[in-house]
Amino acid sequence: MTVYLNYINGRWTEPRSGKYTDNINPATGEVLGQAAVGTEEDVAEAVAAAKAAFAKWRKVPAPRRAEILYRVGELLRERKEDLARKMTQEMGKVLPEARGDVQEGIDMAYYMAGEGRRLLGHTTPAEMPDKFAMAVREPIGVVAAITPWNFPLAIPTWKIMPALVAGNTVVFKPATDTPWLAYELVKIFEEAGLPPGVLNLVYGPGGTVGEALLHHPDVHLISFTGSVESGKHVNQVAGAQLKRVHLELGGKNAVIVMDDADLDLVEQAVIWSAFGTTGQRCTATSRLLVHEAVYDEVVERLAARAAKLRLGNGLDPQTDVGPLINGRAVEKVAYYVNVGREEGARLVVGGQPATEGELARGFFFQPTIFADVTPAMRIANEEIFGPVLAVMKIRSLEEAIEINNSVQYGLSSSIFTRDVRNAFVAMRDLATGICYVNHGTIGAEIHLPFGGMRATGNGHREAGQAALEVYTEWKAVYVDFSGRLQRAQIDEVKI
Numbered sequence: 027m028t029v030y031l032n033y034i035n036g037r038w039t040e041p042r043s044g045k046y047t048d049n050i051n052p053a054t055g056e057v058l059g060q061a062a063v064g065t066e067e068d069v070a071e072a073v074a075a076a077k078a079a080f081a082k083w084r085k086v087p088a089p090r091r092a093e094i095l096y097r098v099g100e101l102l103r104e105r106k107e108d109l110a111r112k113m114t115q116e117m118g119k120v121l122p123e124a125r126g127d128v129q130e131g132i133d134m135a136y137y138m139a140g141e142g143r144r145l146l147g148h149t150t151p152a153e154m155p156d157k158f159a160m161a162v163r164e165p166i167g168v169v170a171a172i173t174p175w176n177f178p179l180a181i182p183t184w185k186i187m188p189a190l191v192a193g194n195t196v197v198f199k200p201a202t203d204t205p206w207l208a209y210e211l212v213k214i215f216e217e218a219g220l221p222p223g224v225l226n227l228v229y230g231p232g233g234t235v236g237e238a239l240l241h242h243p244d245v246h247l248i249s250f251t252g253s254v255e256s257g258k259h260v261n262q263v264a265g266a267q268l269k270r271v272h273l274e275l276g277g278k279n280a281v282i283v284m285d286d287a288d289l290d291l292v293e294q295a296v297i298w299s300a301f302g303t304t305g306q307r308c309t310a311t312s313r314l315l316v317h318e319a320v321y322d323e324v325v326e327r328l329a330a331r332a333a334k335l336r337l338g339n340g341l342d343p344q345t346d347v348g349p350l351i352n353g354r355a356v357e358k359v360a361y362y363v364n365v366g367r368e369e370g371a372r373l374v375v376g377g378q379p380a381t382e383g384e385l386a387r388g389f390f391f392q393p394t395i396f397a398d399v400t401p402a403m404r405i406a407n408e409e410i411f412g413p414v415l416a417v418m419k420i421r422s423l424e425e426a427i428e429i430n431n432s433v434q435y436g437l438s439s440s441i442f443t444r445d446v447r448n449a450f451v452a453m454r455d456l457a458t459g460i461c462y463v464n465h466g467t468i469g470a471e472i473h474l475p476f477g478g479m480r481a482t483g484n485g486h487r488e489a490g491q492a493a494l495e496v497y498t499e500w501k502a503v504y505v506d507f508s509g510r511l512q513r514a515q516i517d518e519v520k521i
């Protein structure tokens with residue numbers, strides 16, 4: 027059994043609490059390892075280490091910093107299969123999806139390694155002769171990366187990698203449900219030659235460790251992915267101290283199916299993006315807006331297909347859908363199924379925890395579809411974060427767009443149509459940070475901006491070039507080589 031220690035200033039360190047918690051396989055209930063229970067003192071040490079390391083790391087030339095990321099990418103690639111198997115055990119997603127999660131980390135490593143030779147600023151004319159003006163990117167300082175369990179490898183890399191290539195140092199607090207992958211990732215950074223203190227790892231709980239990071243005066247940026255409720259708290263506490271705050275929060279992502287859609291494609295794509303990762307992606311499809319002309323057929327096809335999905339251990343190649351992350355998640359999904367019933371939605375498939383045979387040992391829930399949902403219902407508005415799809419009938423594209431935009435979230439959306447006009451109207455008017463045509467709502471690529479509008483975040487984006495706006499700040503530099511005092515904006519000089 028592995029014990030996952032904190033990693034502070036280049037050393038694997040026991041937590042000050044002296045306590046450890048079990049890491050549970052959600053498919054079997056088996057204990058996989060034990061994770062340190064971090065404390066405020068651990069955070070203080072980690073932040074002090076990151077602060078000291080920042081003074082040196084920011085001066086390491088960016089192409090040299092990038093070489094370490096490149097090596098991290100190579101190590102991730104070599105160990106992809108091993109990491110994926112560990113992830114499936116720890117988090118439950120089926121093996122092909124776990125491989126995909128590691129692949130996103132590899133992609134991010136190479137992308138951000140490339141950034142080490144760009145980190146583009148700009149030059150611009152100065153107002154006066156014999157003077158240069160330019161804008162350069164500067165690192166911000168100590169970054170707290172607070173990450174969720176649903177992408178235990180990819181999401182940490184989305185935060186840590188751009189932060190490091192830009193010259194910041196990091197304190198990483200992974201979700202308490204996925205300590206193993208965090209441990210493996212930090213070990214890889216260590217092996218790749220990252221100097222001590224540049225990346226530190228402190229395990230939760232969020233209530234103490236996360237909170238200590240939010241309050242610590244030497245943490246300059248909080249990058250947080252999680253629920254809207256927690257995001258508001260992060261924003262309030264860290265924002266009040268004028269820290270930079272980057273938030274990636276929930277989604278209530280809709281697929282629109284027009285009457286001219288390819289229904290075979292719709293069937294495949296919706297099943298994949300509603301029930302892949304057991305619906306536990308912030309990009310998961312949780313609303314389906316179907317044109318009345320094809321409504322009955324689409325509901326019927328999806329219900330038949332969902333009923334056939336095989337639940338089980340994600341290591342088993344026969345499994346289509348893995349477990350939920352823990353018992354609380356099962357309770358939450360069951361609660362929302364009840365809400366849907368009481369609101370008068372029509373349950374067409376699923377609706378129960380799955381407990382037959384081996385499944386009883388884990389946290390399984392049947393893929394669930396509600397039809398005849400109306401836009402005002404709670405199941406059409408609130409993020410369930412599980413395998414529950416709410417289907418609504420629409421009469422026009424305009425109505426579908428209005429329903430899509432009526433929820434508090436604005437992460438991902440999609441339209442299935444063969445009509446180019448429908449596609450472009452949807453792309454123009456859907457108020458989400460990510461839009462797809464003829465594809466489900468999941469599967470964003472790491473070189474494009476990732477994030478959403480309204481309550482999905484606070485206007486920033488992860489990944490791609492957009493990430494650099496989060497992890498750097500601008501410095502305007504003026505170099506006057508005229509040899510005399512040139513005063514900007516002043517014509518007549520008195521002094």
Ligand code: UN1
Nearest residue numbers: 177307308309468469470
């Ligand atoms: C998330 O659900 O938190 O676009 C991230 C996707 C993945 C990332 C999802 N590439 O579905």
